[in-house]
Amino acid sequence: MAMVGLQRAGKRYGDVVALHEVDLSVEEGEFVTLLGPSGSGKTTMLNLIAGMIAPTTGQIFIAGKDATNTPPNKRGLGMVFQNYALMPHMTIFENVAFPLRVRKTPEEEIKKKVAHVLNLVHLPQVANRKPRELSGGQQQRVALARCIVYNPTIILMDEPLGALDKKLREQMQLELKRIHTELKITMLYVTHDQEEALTMSDRIVLLNDGRIEQMGPPEEMYFKPRSVFAADFLGSSNIWDATIESDGGATIKSGDKVKIKSEAFAKPGAKAKIMVRPENINVIRQGDDESRFENRVSGKAIDTLILGGVIKHYVQLANDTVIISQELTRSGRRSLTPGQDVRLAWRPDDTLPLPATGKMEG
Amino acid sequence: MGGGEKPVGAAMNPWGIFSTTVAWFILLFLMLPSFVVVPMSFGGKFEMMFPPTTFDTILYERFFSTGNWIATTITSFKVAIGATVLALLLGVPAAYGIVRGTYPGKKIVALFLLSPILVPVIVLALGMYLYLASFKATGTDFGLIIAHGVLTTPFVIVTCMAGLRHIDPNLETAATIMGASVMQTFFKVTLPLLKSAMFAGGLFAFLMSFDEVVVAFFITEASTMTLPVKMYSSIKWEISPILAAISSLLTFLSLVVCLIGAAAQKKS
Numbered sequence: 216m217a218m219v220g221l222q223r224a225g226k227r228y229g230d231v232v233a234l235h236e237v238d239l240s241v242e243e244g245e246f247v248t249l250l251g252p253s254g255s256g257k258t259t260m261l262n263l264i265a266g267m268i269a270p271t272t273g274q275i276f277i278a279g280k281d282a283t284n285t286p287p288n289k290r291g292l293g294m295v296f297q298n299y300a301l302m303p304h305m306t307i308f309e310n311v312a313f314p315l316r317v318r319k320t321p322e323e324e325i326k327k328k329v330a331h332v333l334n335l336v337h338l339p340q341v342a343n344r345k346p347r348e349l350s351g352g353q354q355q356r357v358a359l360a361r362c363i364v365y366n367p368t369i370i371l372m373d374e375p376l377g378a379l380d381k382k383l384r385e386q387m388q389l390e391l392k393r394i395h396t397e398l399k400i401t402m403l404y405v406t407h408d409q410e411e412a413l414t415m416s417d418r419i420v421l422l423n424d425g426r427i428e429q430m431g432p433p434e435e436m437y438f439k440p441r442s443v444f445a446a447d448f449l450g451s452s453n454i455w456d457a458t459i460e461s462d463g464g465a466t467i468k469s470g471d472k473v474k475i476k477s478e479a480f481a482k483p484g485a486k487a488k489i490m491v492r493p494e495n496i497n498v499i500r501q502g503d504d505e506s507r508f509e510n511r512v513s514g515k516a517i518d519t520l521i522l523g524g525v526i527k528h529y530v531q532l533a534n535d536t537v538i539i540s541q542e543l544t545r546s547g548r549r550s551l552t553p554g555q556d557v558r559l560a561w562r563p564d565d566t567l568p569l570p571a572t573g574k575m576e577g
Numbered sequence: 578m579g580g581g582e583k584p585v586g587a588a589m590n591p592w593g594i595f596s597t598t599v600a601w602f603i604l605l606f607l608m609l610p611s612f613v614v615v616p617m618s619f620g621g622k623f624e625m626m627f628p629p630t631t632f633d634t635i636l637y638e639r640f641f642s643t644g645n646w647i648a649t650t651i652t653s654f655k656v657a658i659g660a661t662v663l664a665l666l667l668g669v670p671a672a673y674g675i676v677r678g679t680y681p682g683k684k685i686v687a688l689f690l691l692s693p694i695l696v697p698v699i700v701l702a703l704g705m706y707l708y709l710a711s712f713k714a715t716g717t718d719f720g721l722i723i724a725h726g727v728l729t730t731p732f733v734i735v736t737c738m739a740g741l742r743h744i745d746p747n748l749e750t751a752a753t754i755m756g757a758s759v760m761q762t763f764f765k766v767t768l769p770l771l772k773s774a775m776f777a778g779g780l781f782a783f784l785m786s787f788d789e790v791v792v793a794f795f796i797t798e799a800s801t802m803t804l805p806v807k808m809y810s811s812i813k814w815e816i817s818p819i820l821a822a823i824s825s826l827l828t829f830l831s832l833v834v835c836l837i838g839a840a841a842q843k844k845s
């Protein structure tokens with residue numbers, strides 16, 4: 216069953232359209248991420264679902280019922296905020312007990328439930344402390360416990376890890392994922408960090424300027440972007456201007472001819488963009504057999520960057536075209552010397568045509 | 578460079594020393610009358626002299642044993658407490674409406690609620706007198722409580738507005754989404770967090786009402802006089818040395834109230 220549904224729901228502030236009419240449905244137990252650049256409407260969408268703002272158009276469904284006019288305290292949702300929003304005047308126990316208290320849960324049950332969820336987030340020892348006596352990561356785990364404790368239909372999270380440093384953030388991502396799998400809670404997660412979206416989600420909803428650009432599981436979003444925006448936003452990519460040829464191939468900006476994956480929109484003569492992920496582009500070294508890659512180009516090395524586990528080569532092709540190749544770092548694998556001749560090769564299957572503007576249908 | 582370097586700011590420049598000294602002298606000048614009156618209150622019973630020639634607590638004994646003065650003091654406390662409660666009851670919700678509300682004309686409402694600060698006290702006193710007279714409420718404690726409530730509410734509003742601005746609105750949002758009603762959110766989240774601002778505003782209202790003369794002078798009559806009004810009227814007939822004792826007590830009260838306020842502020 217859909218836990219949350221938006222039907223042609225939109226929001227405008229005067230002339231500003233914060234969210235165009237969108238449709239979305241989040242299934243029970245799903246982990247859905249709203250991803251998009253700043254100002255793309257992520258928070259607006261979350262607030263529409265939470266009931267903090269009313270939609271200008273359309274309807275909102277919660278657990279199958281029309282909740283468009285239900286006040287936020289009657290929606291039975293949970294929300295985790297970026298700044299934790301723990302009550303500073305209450306102990307951790309009282310914070311977690313708060314939603315149960317407003318529901319008039321008996322004291323015995325409150326004690327049991329609070330202890331249970333604090334265990335679940337690995338913080339059984341902090342019940343009597345005040346929020347300011349906890350670290351950021353601990354506070355966020357308490358905030359999560361405070362949601363889990365009353366078993367809401369769905370937990371909404373607006374950049375919950377945004378205030379944490381990188382290391383802690385990665386740890387918390389795993390923790391959130393663990394709790395999600397363990398309890399099968401439905402979660403709607405907002406982030407503008409594409410890596411976070413790719414690691415955590417069952418499904419990513421990519422927003423662009425108040426519209427849903429594309430949605431789907433992470434691999435699909437990553438390997439089958441339907442627009443230049445999606446290709447660019449998720450992961451890094453090589454994107455070149457190109458013209459589609461009559462034989463189904465394409466000539467890219469550098470003048471090189473490449474074979475591409477066939478797409479209905481890519482008719483001969485059409486202007487298009489061609490996208491290849493850097494990790495699919497191979498540097499051909501002496502002794503390598505390049506014949507298994509049908510697309511091959513030659514250029515001059517510009518630079519090589521070692522980024523910990525991966526290494527990136529920047530190579531100059533004709534006509535001011537730059538191509539990036541990414542490999543795993545291996546000891547003994549040599550950097551390219553700037554100016555040296557390089558051969559690069561990749562497979563047609565990894566060569567995606569994209570519409571020059573807008574997105575592919577279907 | 579020589580050896581003995583001082584950390585930055587360790588030595589004050591001459592200008593700094595000068596301005597600090599001036600500031601202290603101005604403070605001393607302003608405080609002096611209050612300090613002078615304290616030794617005087619322990620002087621003899623027939624004269625007001627500085628420095629006093631004898632040490633005696635007779636003036637205090639007089640104050641505490643004169644039924645008239647005690648009754649007046651009690652009236653003052655009653656009025657000040659009443660006005661404080663009234664100011665808090667009106668001021669806290671008003672501040673909440675101004676800070677958290679989103680409705681057209683909010684600025685005008687705020688200006689209107691704060692207007693008693695802008696109107697000269699004498700105008701307010703006259704207005705209150707005429708208004709209360711039409712209810713036959715002049716000369717009653719109730720009337721003065723209303724008048725002092727009007728006078729002190731804006732100060733409670735201002736402190737509570739500042740307090741509310743320091744409370745993260747997300748806390749209220751979080752409470753609402755967790756299922757708390759508007760009332761539950763207000764009483765369980767907002768009010769507890771606003772406690773110290775309310776306390777400060779309340780103390781301020783209490784002190785203001787307790788030593789307010791102008792409005793009280795218009796509205797009270799002989800049987801319902803407050804302490805400052807009685808002090809003022811008794812000065813008109815004779816300069817009674819007992820006033821020195823009362824003044825000292827008032828200074829002491831203000832000091833205690835301010836210390837309590839400061840302590841509470843520090844704790845929160």
Ligand SMILES: Nc1ncnc2c1ncn2[C@@H]1O[C@H](COP(=O)(O)OP(=O)(O)OP(=O)(O)O)[C@@H](O)[C@H]1O
Binds near residue numbers: 232251256258260407
């Ligand atoms: N109260 C408001 N009044 C006017 N415009 C608003 C209001 N709230 C949001 N907007 C506009 O709506 C658009 C979407 O805002 P929203 O807060 O949903 O973005 P977001 O995706 O959450 O961005 P961020 O990543 O920066 O948090 C923005 O252009 C924003 O300026």
Ligand SMILES: [Mg+2]
Binds near residue numbers: 257258259
């Ligand atoms: Mg946002």
